[in-house]
Amino acid sequence: THFGFQTVPDSEKQGRVDAVFDRVARRYDLMNDLMSGGLHRIWKDAMIAWLSPPRTGAGWSVLDVAGGTGDIAFRIAEAAPASEVTVLDINPNMLDVGQARARKRGLADRLTFVEGNAEDTGLPDGAFDAYTIAFGIRNVTHIDAALEEAYRVLKPGGRFMCLEFSQVEMPLLDRIYDLYSFNAIPAMGRIVAGDAESYRYLVESIRRFPDRETFADMIRDAGFSRVQWRALSGGIAVLHSGWRT
């Protein structure tokens, strides 16, 4: 591929990913808005809408994996006032930014921040009503291990929900998207964060992620039932949903 990340062996992948998020942590939220033109907010809202955590009555216990600076956790905590969210991320710099944002929003007492790996969270079996992961699974070295771990930590009847970039399958939009990703995104990374390479990595990792049907099969292979997906914005992003039985 264009930038050589393809050849990174498994043993080195997580280290590269960590270095990327170390470099971008402080500018992460700004860059999300700039690069997606604000669309990531709409996709995240769509994720919470499909998840539909209970607005009244007993709250859920939710695990947000690769939770980074807290966007998904905040949305769940705000939509479902009785819910509690555990934000798990491998990168302490991203978690620091998330914790500071949680305090500013007055949500700190309903959120728990945990440093950990999606492949092996160290959390107890059957502890959560829902498991969310947004723009995180493609960064994980062993996706199958992360999906099995998701299944393990969910209660029977619990919900799995994943938001990830996908392949654009609309004529013309696919061309525009390619031009945008391989040119505009690294350029913005250079100008705003002084770092084109990290953003090239992000673009590359999106290209390498399995297509939505293959990924749906991987979720089924981990044991989930009623696996469905919904494409967002012409397929730029996709939501996958499944249930632990």
Ligand code: SAM
């Ligand atoms: N979920 C947030 C959002 O949607 O804005 C953050 C997404 S950010 C693109 C990806 C996050 O995945 C980073 O915070 C990174 O540290 C985290 N990450 C990468 N590998 C991980 C792993 N193996 N386990 C847990 N988190 C990981």
